[in-house]
Each structure stands twice: as structure tokens, then as C-alpha cells.
Amino acid sequence: MIPAVAAVVVTYNSERDIDGLLDSVPAAMGGLDHSLVVVDNGSTDGTLDVLGARTDCIVVRSTNVGYAAGINRAVAAAGEARSILILNPDATLDPGSVPAMLAVLERPGVGIVAPRVREADGRLSPTIRRRPTLARVGGLSFTGLDAFSERVEDPDEYLVEHDVDWAVGAILLVDRQCYAALGGLDESFFLYSEETDFCLRARDAGWSTRYTPDAGAVHVGGGSGESSLTHTMKILNRVRVYRRRTGPLRGGLYFGLSVAIELRRALLGTHDSWPTVRALLRPSARPRQLGLRRRLVPR
Template identity: 25%
Template sequence: MNKQLEIAIVILNWNGRSLLEQFIPNVLKYSDNATVYVADNASEDDSVEYLRQNYPEVGIVMNKENGGFAKGYNDALKHINADVYCLLNSDVEVTKNWLTPIRSFFENDKKIAIAQPKILDFKNKSMLEYAGAAGGFLDMFGYPFCRGRVFQTLEMDQGQYNDIKDIFWATGACMFIRKHVFDSLKGFDEDYFAHQEEIDLCWRANNLGYKTKYIGTSSVYHVGGATLNNMNPKKTFLNFRNSLYSLTKNLPLKKVIPLVLIRLVLDGVAAMRFLFQFKFQHLFAIFKAHLSYYWNLRKMSKKRQQLDEYKKYYVCTSIVWSYFVRKRKHYSSLVKD
């Protein structure tokens, strides 16, 4: 008889007592045959004490500092042993039997390295949610989008994504990854701090031949914006800078320079759009993102993998052109499956 797959659900926490109080009960109730951990990023509130008093069955890993999403998980997962990690945001409500189809796919297909369920909006449960929706993709210039979410346009969940599909990146809000794959990739790139480090991780996995899967027969509800709101200038800074990091690290050498140059121009167009919208903080965030990218360019270049062959990473040429010029605002109009 085959040994059952061991899943460790690991929730990263920083000053999140209210979120743990709200969402931990469902995680424990609906996560049969999985071990639940909270990785605490040096919280200053009483969230750890709350867990110890009310949920002694939850394992607690204490990180020495708040190193953000990337370092927080890297530090914590060194102390947790399981076949598969589920990296679960503290603001996610899981559903009955959510683990069953995901466990089945990992047990039956050894090529699957990373996976995510359908991500729905906790505040409007009929809508797909920004951070992951029905699986992530990139366009040619490294701009991320999802089935069910292109820029700020979100689709209603009408069962159109109740499928199983190969995707390019899985959301960090609810990412399943085999331990040996996470270890072989040396975890997340801590220079990202937060935002798009999951895209970089999935891209590096893709370059090594691993598969990332969307499993739409499993659903969770994500609050979103609990750490940084979608339109927070700090998030704008991190998203623009980290996306350039990923291009630099993961593209074949002959494609890096031309694509990064085009991307810098497109980022400038985005900055002008913020200018005309009087969103000056976001304009300066893009400017600072580029300065930070230039400052760290040499460091990022040293992290490049030695690619034996070019692996296509994008599914459409430009979502900027398609979305803003051609007014194609849904995945189905961008990509023909």
C-alpha cells in the first residue's frame, strides 16, 4: 500500500491575530490528513500567544525577523518536513474537501511540481479574485495576468474555469509545491521581499522542466490586500522592479537585453498614465523601481540559470496593447486555449 502524501499547510503571519482568529478554524476543520503550521515573522502582537492558548495542535515556527514573504517562507520551511508544502495566506478561507483533488493530482502525477486551486473573492464570492484567479500567465514582456483577471478586470465565476490546466505561475496566496522542488530551487529569491517572487520561483521551475498546474475542482476564498492593497505605491514599486528582476534572471541571454529595453519603455508609458491620472506616488514608485533595478542589475545577472534550451514562457504578445488599445479585457479574448 502506498504511503499517503504528507501535506504541510504553512501560514505566514505578521501581526495577524484577527486574521488567524477568523480563518484558522476552517483550515483545521477542512484540512483532513494535513499538518497545519503558522510561520511567525517576528510579530509584535499577541497572535502567537493566541494560537498557543486556543489551537495547540497548530505547529508554530518562530522567525527571528520580518523578512517579508520570500525570506519568511525560506526561513520557516527549513524547519518543516513534508512531501508537499501548501503556502497559504493568512487571509484565505478554505472550503470543504479543498485538499482532496489537489492531493490526488500530486499522488498520481509525479511531474506536477507546483499547483494552485481556484481563487475566489472572499468579499464577493461569485467573483474570481485578483491574486491568482484561475491560474497565472505572462505576456512576451513579462507582464503577469490570470485566467479570470487581466489588470483590474475580474470575471464572475460561472464555472468557466472548473478545469485542470497547465499554467505558468501559481499564486503565492495558495501555492502547493513539492518539498524537493522547493529545496532544489533554493526557495524564493529573498531580494524580492514580497510580490512576484512566486512568478520567479515558477519560472525557474519551468526552466528546469517542472510542471505547474491549476486545479479548478478545488476552491478557496481570498480577502486580498490584507498586506498591501492592489493600488498601494509600495506594491507598484515591488511589482515593477521584481518583474524586471525575473526577466533578467530567467530569459535566455540573447533575449534579455532587447526585451528589458522594450519593457523599460512600456513602464515609462505606464508612468505617464499615472501622471495623467494624478497618481503621483505611483509615478515615483515606477521611477524608484527602475533605479533599484539598475542598482541591483549586476547582482540579478549573477543569479541567471544556465539554460540548455529556450522554453517559451508567454501565451500572448502584449496584454498592454490588447487590453488598453484593442479593449480585450478577458482571458478568452487574449488567448485561444
């Protein structure tokens, strides 16, 4: 019998968080047949010791091949399942959340389901996103205007089930046929924007991303650490998603606006933005993992 769900996790120095996630899985599954695979991307803390003490998951040791590649490896190791539950190690699932998500996934045309996510203190975590545009490059969510904000802030939007452009990838349930049709996550992103790209490609192929308030989870965020390197990856990958989808002219405009925005942030005291400005303007200064050192505008 094919399991209903393959739950997949990628860890990287996740010693503090991974037990909490894995402990939440049985109740979250609500009796569904499932497999659970954790790919460790070369942790140097005690993550592997924590995982080695457990008997409820398959552990795959890996070098740091990136988040997208780690998820793809975990899916391959999980074997057959009707759906794939992508989880960040610093998330925890509410009891019964997976059957609630699966009920939505089984509706015609739905390829990806995102639950209602809370911060550690119980506040709503705004995880729904609008598609990237030139007007939204600055992340001006404080304006409250849809035209300038990629992040959906309106609490009312989180009260009802509806289709969205994309959602943060900390907890996503994906139809196995959708995942296979898209060839999994795009490993060229290494870290960040892989879920943006995946949801938008799914929509291009006729699969919707659906948000449901009927399934809940908590996501702490930043469990593997944040730095100027990860900020640089985030901005470069945002440019690359837009460039791939719109072509060289609009991609070039998005790139130029990204440079201006990061320079402004740096001048206003955001120290992580200085390395990002250098990496945007000097391809040779970009993180080698992204493979973006051959041309000015990332693609």
C-alpha cells in the same frame, strides 16, 4: 511516518485574518497527516498574541526578512513532508480541498497545484496567469486578448483542470522534490513575484503548474496592507523577473515600457505610481530590501 503535507504561513500584522485561516485547516486536510508552521515576520499588532493562544501550530518569530524568506524558514521548521502547502494568512480553505489538490500533485510531472479561489463575496478570483511578455507589460486584461493580458479572465478557463504558466501564490501545493530542486523561493524578491519566478523556474526544470477547479479556497487579499512602497516593489520585481529570463536587451525594453506605463498612471491620478516612477528612474530611491540600487535596470 512522513506527513503528507507541511502547511506553511507567513504573517505580518495579520491579527484580523490568521484565526480564520488556521481554523479552516483541519477540515481542509480531510484527515491527512500534516504539520502547520507559522513564521511571523515582526508583526507590531496583536498577531503574536493570537498565535500564542493556539496549540495547533508551531510559531517561529522572525524579523521582517520578506515573504519568500519567511516561507523558506517555515518549510525548514516544518521538517519532512511529501508536499508543501503555501498559504497566505488572509486565505481560508474549503473542507477537503487539500486531498483534492494532493491527488493532482501526485500525477507525473506536476510540481505545483493551484486551486479555484473565490473573493470574499463568492465571486471567482482570477488567479491564473500567463507568462510575462513585452506585450503584457501593461496588464491590459480588459482587452480580452491573450497577447496583451497576463491575467486570465475567461471564466471558462476556471472550469477545467489544466496546466498554466503560473498562478497567484496565496494558496499553492508544491511537491517537496520540486521545492528542493529549485532551492525554495528566491529570497531576493522580498515581496511579490516570488511565485512567478518559482513557477517559471519549475517549468524550466520540467515541473508543471496545474490548476484544478476541484479544490476551493477564499482569498481576501491585501491582509497586511498595501501602499506606494508595496506597489513599487511589485513593479520593480516584475521587471526583474523579465530581465532575468530574457537578458539585457529585452529586459531594458520591458523596463522602459514599465516607466512609461507608471508615468501615465501617475498623470491620470494614481498616486502610488509617482513613488514608483521615481524608484524606477533613480536606483537610490528604491526600497533597500530589494537590493536594487546599483544599476538602472533591475536584475
